[in-house]
Amino acid sequence: MQYKNLGRSGLKVSQLSYGAWVSFGNQLDVKDAKSLLQCCRDHGVNFFDNAEVYANGRAEEIMGQAIRELGWKRSDIVVSTKIFWGGPGPNDKGLSRKHIVEGTKASLKRLDMDYVDLIYCHRPDVSTPIEETVRAMNYVIDHGWAFYWGTSEWSAQQITEAWGVANRLDLVGPIVEQPEYNLLNRHKVESEFLPLYSNYGIGLTTWSPLASGVLTGKYSKGVPPDSRFALENYKNLASRSLVDDVLKKVNGLKPIADELDVPLSQLAIAWCASNPNVSSVITGATKESQSLRVAKGTVPGFRLGHTKSRVELFTRSKQSRYAADLGDIQEVHGGGINMSTVLPGTLQLLWGMIFGDYHEAVNPALSKGTQEVSADPTVPSPANDNLELGLHSTNLARIFGPRLKRGYTREGAALEVFWEQTLGKY
Numbered sequence: 297m298q299y300k301n302l303g304r305s306g307l308k309v310s311q312l313s314y315g316a317w318v319s320f321g322n323q324l325d326v327k328d329a330k331s332l333l334q335c336c337r338d339h340g341v342n343f344f345d346n347a348e349v350y351a352n353g354r355a356e357e358i359m360g361q362a363i364r365e366l367g368w369k370r371s372d373i374v375v376s377t378k379i380f381w382g383g384p385g386p387n388d389k390g391l392s393r394k395h396i397v398e399g400t401k402a403s404l405k406r407l408d409m410d411y412v413d414l415i416y417c418h419r420p421d422v423s424t425p426i427e428e429t430v431r432a433m434n435y436v437i438d439h440g441w442a443f444y445w446g447t448s449e450w451s452a453q454q455i456t457e458a459w460g461v462a463n464r465l466d467l468v469g470p471i472v473e474q475p476e477y478n479l480l481n482r483h484k485v486e487s488e489f490l491p492l493y494s495n496y497g498i499g500l501t502t503w504s505p506l507a508s509g510v511l512t513g514k515y516s517k518g519v520p521p522d523s524r525f526a527l528e529n530y531k532n533l534a535s536r537s538l539v540d541d542v543l544k545k546v547n548g549l550k551p552i553a554d555e556l557d558v559p560l561s562q563l564a565i566a567w568c569a570s571n572p573n574v575s576s577v578i579t580g581a582t583k584e585s586q587s588l589r590v591a592k593g594t595v596p597g598f599r600l601g602h603t604k605s606r607v608e609l610f611t612r613s614k615q616s617r618y619a620a621d622l623g624d625i626q627e628v629h630g631g632g633i634n635m636s637t638v639l640p641g642t643l644q645l646l647w648g649m650i651f652g653d654y655h656e657a658v659n660p661a662l663s664k665g666t667q668e669v670s671a672d673p674t675v676p677s678p679a680n681d682n683l684e685l686g687l688h689s690t691n692l693a694r695i696f697g698p699r700l701k702r703g704y705t706r707e708g709a710a711l712e713v714f715w716e717q718t719l720g721k722y
């Protein structure tokens with residue numbers, strides 16, 4: 297097992313780690329948890345992830361009791377928890393100073409620990425000023441309840457804002473972000489977050505490397521009765537995850553894993569671990585055979601490197617595949633385009649191209665100019681309405697480059713025609 301610094305911090309985390317979501321409390325009791333935790337430990341895993349919301353707090357109790365009964369030395373392990381959803385009351389959730397302090401104390405009690413090594417803001421809270429959250433996280437650290445703090449599923453813009461506050465107030469900023477990252481979901485880690493790694497030394501502990509098990513291939517022929525998606529509470533997640541496009545990608549990846557002579561799960565986890573900005577890949581497992589496989593396994597770098605371009609073919613986002621297929625429009629002239637006149641689907645598509653692989657491949661120079669724009673088109677931000685930041689049609693022409701054939705001058709028209717002509721095919 298390799299140990300990597302968590303971003304620019306001095307904390308060393310195992311490249312593969314183990315988290316309690318879904319399994320602890322829903323699928324595993326203390327006895328099962330103990331054997332899985334020990335199995336991970338035996339293979340060098342030192343980092344274990346949790347959250348106040350997992351099984352409504354039960355996951356923290358199980359992890360705490362299991363670690364106590366296993367008799368591990370506290371300084372040998374790194375334990376994290378996450379604060380955001382602590383209960384039904386209006387002050388039991390979010391990132392107010394009140395909930396951060398009360399939530400942290402309650403988590404420590406359930407874990408039966410004096411401190412966690414890492415504490416995350418489990419989601420952004422748009423109803424609380426970021427300054428209040430940064431100050432509260434520093435309070436938690438100053439009291440010794442956590443050593444470092446981080447975020448989970450925040451945007452690059454929100455993390456940048458938190459760092460702005462921390463620098464202005466001479467406080468500690470977030471050292472880590474915990475995003476979803478797997479072969480089916482790569483945009484944030486590989487595009488949006490790029491400036492965060494060098495500007496703030498942000499490390500990543502990434503979640504769902506197997507997309508909840510989909511990237512094992514086990515759902516290709518239906519839902520096995522002893523699997524996550526068979527659980528009543530996770531039926532919604534199952535219906536969102538098990539869609540044709542995803543299953544097609546998984547089927548396309550399987551022969552590549554076969555050629556490498558590894559299970560698809562190993563290829564998927566190795567892919568995440570091979571990203572140098574990922575400090576630790578948080579895995580999940582409900583059986584020892586799964587966690588052993590994970591622990592045994594990364595695919596040797598050169599073999600993975602060899603197949604990377606083939607893996608790309610199956611995992612690039614739909615948007616970049618559309619972009620690669622562009623051949624109908626040659627040139628875009630004219631003034632800026634008013635975002636509000638553009639079809640939502642087109643907006644998403646365009647966003648994917650501008651922030652996604654295609655954009656990087658065609659025009660890396662633009663990424664700097666567009667960093668301040670939220671990559672999520674559903675998030676209202678002043679920047680999203682301001683096409684000067686990268687969606688001005690001259691930039692559009694630069695982005696689409698020689699593939700564009702026709703010119704449109706009317707606001708919005710280029711995008712709408714583009715939408716009809718290219719997406720109509722799919």
Ligand SMILES: NC(=O)c1ccc[n+]([C@@H]2O[C@H](COP(=O)([O-])OP(=O)(O)OC[C@H]3O[C@@H](n4cnc5c(N)ncnc54)[C@H](OP(=O)(O)O)[C@@H]3O)[C@@H](O)[C@H]2O)c1
Pocket residue numbers: 314315316317318319323345346418448449474475502503504505506507508509510512514522523524525561578579580581582583585586587589
């Ligand atoms: N910050 C966040 O918002 C957030 C969100 C989600 C997760 N996380 C963290 O990330 C951790 C990992 O996420 P995850 O559990 O979704 O990871 P994952 O690796 O995508 O999925 C793990 C699940 O896949 C199945 N599986 C794993 N290996 C397998 C194998 N070899 N063969 C067949 N099935 C296999 C198991 O479920 P079954 O056996 O039940 O099918 C296992 O529990 C969580 O525990 C949590 O700590 C964080």
